[in-house]
Amino acid sequence: MVVKAPTHRHNPTLDRHIEENRVEAARFRAEHGDPAEALSSFIRETFNREAVIEAYEEYLNEGHGTPEPDDDLGPDG
Amino acid sequence: MARQSRTTTSDPMGRIVDLGLPGVQLPSPLALDSSVLIPQFLTAFHTPHPRVALRAAQLFALLQSSGAVGIITSTVANEFFHFAITATYKAEIPNHHANLVAHFGRRRGFDWKDLYKIDGTILQRLDSDLERLRRFVRGNGLVFLQPDDLMPVASGRPLDEELVHLVGLYGLDTSDTAVLVEAQRAGVSSIATLDQDMHRAVADFDVYTWL
Numbered sequence: 001m002v003v004k005a006p007t008h009r010h011n012p013t014l015d016r017h018i019e020e021n022r023v024e025a026a027r028f029r030a031e032h033g034d035p036a037e038a039l040s041s042f043i044r045e046t047f048n049r050e051a052v053i054e055a056y057e058e059y060l061n062e063g064h065g066t067p068e069p070d071d072d073l074g075p076d077g
Numbered sequence: 078m079a080r081q082s083r084t085t086t087s088d089p090m091g092r093i094v095d096l097g098l099p100g101v102q103l104p105s106p107l108a109l110d111s112s113v114l115i116p117q118f119l120t121a122f123h124t125p126h127p128r129v130a131l132r133a134a135q136l137f138a139l140l141q142s143s144g145a146v147g148i149i150t151s152t153v154a155n156e157f158f159h160f161a162i163t164a165t166y167k168a169e170i171p172n173h174h175a176n177l178v179a180h181f182g183r184r185r186g187f188d189w190k191d192l193y194k195i196d197g198t199i200l201q202r203l204d205s206d207l208e209r210l211r212r213f214v215r216g217n218g219l220v221f222l223q224p225d226d227l228m229p230v231a232s233g234r235p236l237d238e239e240l241v242h243l244v245g246l247y248g249l250d251t252s253d254t255a256v257l258v259e260a261q262r263a264g265v266s267s268i269a270t271l272d273q274d275m276h277r278a279v280a281d282f283d284v285y286t287w288l
Contacts, residue, residue: 009264014226018106018146021220028216035217036137042213043121046206047161051168052118055160063250064156065112065129066273 089279091266095288096136103269104283105145108260109136109219110253110270111156114149118160129271132287136269140218147219147269150259152252154221161210165203166192227262247277257282 025035032038043052059065094101116133123130140147149157166189170177173196177187180195192199215221230239236258244254257278260268267283268275278284 009228009231009261011226011228011264014106014148014220014222014263014265017223017226018220021146021215021218025216025218028212032216035213036134036141039117039213039217040121042209043118046210047118047121047164048168049122051164052122054167055164056115056119058163059111059115059156059160063274065115065271 090281091279091283093276093279093284093286093288096132096139096269096285097287101139101285103139103143103145103285104267105143106148106220106263106265106267107140107145107285108256108263108265108268108282109147109149109153110256110268110272110275111153111160112271112275113269114153114157114214114219115160116271118164132271137217147217148260148263148265149214149219149221150256150263151222152255152259156252157214158207158210161207162193162200162203163189165206166190166199169199222259222263227259228264230258230262247280249274249277253278 028038029035113133113136116130117137119127119130120134139145170187170189170192173192174187176195177191178184181187181191211221230236232239232242234242240251240254240258243249243258244251247254247257249257253272253275257268260266261281266281267285268278269285270276270278271286276284276286
């Protein structure tokens with residue numbers, strides 16, 4: 001099968017927003033360190049673990065995402 | 078433009094890329110489906126992670142290490158913040174049992190939507206946390222699409238007609254299709270997803286996923 005490239009459209013406005021966000025993200029990293037860990041830490045401090053798991057199960061039941069058959073989402077998962 | 082006359086997915090414009098293979102490079106920008114964003118909530122709590130959270134964490138790490146930019150459409154933003162609201166209301170249900178019984182009578186259990194119907198103050202108190210969540214997501218280098226990022230629909234169809242047309246073309250529900258329409262209008266032709274349905278976006282997109 002010949003694979004064609006999807007249609008790319010240059011978007012200078014998005015490029016500008018990406019650059020602005022890059023500056024903001026660098027500032028965030030300087031303030032908070034590893035941004036992924038900072039996000040995880042914030043989520044742990046703000047949200048309830050069991051409620052998050054229940055909400056995720058509801059999200060899957062609504063047809064979003066694909067359940068992994070061997071994934072245990074329970075508290076000890 | 079080819080897409081204007083497309084009525085079938087039998088000749089895909091894109092490809093499916095397995096992120097499980099070594100050495101895969103991410104394109105930039107790359108649209109993120111909610112199925113890779115929302116599991117960040119699971120990543121925060123689970124040790125060891127369920128596979129879905131592990132993959133989402135791997136994608137975040139790959140975005141960071143490669144410098145690729147993840148794009149969040151307004152539809153995905155809605156789904157992401159809606160998830161945070163759902164989790165918050167679910168956690169609050171035990172604290173509002175008497176109020177729920179007073180409104181709905183005794184039941185075996187209450188849904189978070191019951192509590193949402195009778196108490197908007199929980200959401201008002203959550204406001205500052207949602208704002209922090211938004212900033213933490215942006216701090217991870219992810220970009221929320223803005224209205225002026227969206228170019229006219231490439232096919233020239235009215236937006237409603239384009240949405241319905243692409244639902245039929247992709248065989249995807251409206252919310253999934255809306256994500257793709259927005260990405261296209263932003264000029265983004267790659268998407269990362271953990272949702273098997275979204276593989277059908279290969280008609281017009283490079284789909285980054287785990288096979």
